[in-house]
Amino acid sequence: MSVPDKIYISYNNVHKLCQKTAQHILEKNERPDIIIAITGGGLIPARIIRSFLKVKGEKNIPIQAIGLSLYEDLGLENKVETIGKEVIRTQWLDLGALEKHFDSMIGKKILIVDEVDDTRTTLHYAITELQKEVEDQQKKLNRLNEKTEFSIFVLHNKDKPKKAELPKEMIESGHYIAAVTVPDKWLCYPWEAQDIDEHTVLSVEQGNN
């Protein structure tokens, strides 16, 4: 069967992919302490997976949002080709708010959530900068021996050559989780739909419900 040019994804499908991933994370006993959503596409999956990661007697997992945009998407001129510089921060962690839950991010399990891993530029930037953030805290507090565990969850990983890498040990240890790997096609998410009823019908026809 040929792959359609556009892949339609319903809200139901997003919900179930989050549920499946949460079960997987809980089975591995790796419930995160903090969820970091990459806005805007990571927000809805982050909120849904939090419900499925809820455990009786435990507090809700705090969600922090970071905003990352690719230069090309912002239409800026003088684009610098260096990886990392292709991304700009439009929003960053609120460490003050996090400190209401924990003393720091050091030693915590941190789940980064986005909807799609396309060229991997955004995720590479996110993990690199978040690791730096923790290292800075470790140096400041002289707590260099504690291990902070980062994981990534995306709904879809596009099967294509990537422009940037993720840490090798993250992939090898199963801390990179893509609920589905899809061909390099246009992904139509429900939150972008102008006509959600038609969108849902199309996604059901493609089996994405």
Ligand SMILES: O=P(O)(O)OC[C@H]1O[C@H](OP(=O)(O)OP(=O)(O)O)[C@H](O)[C@@H]1O
């Ligand atoms: O793997 P990459 O090539 O880096 O692309 C993936 C990123 O692109 C999209 O963000 P976008 O900037 O379109 O913003 P949005 O999430 O607000 O839609 C998506 O949400 C990812 O964050």
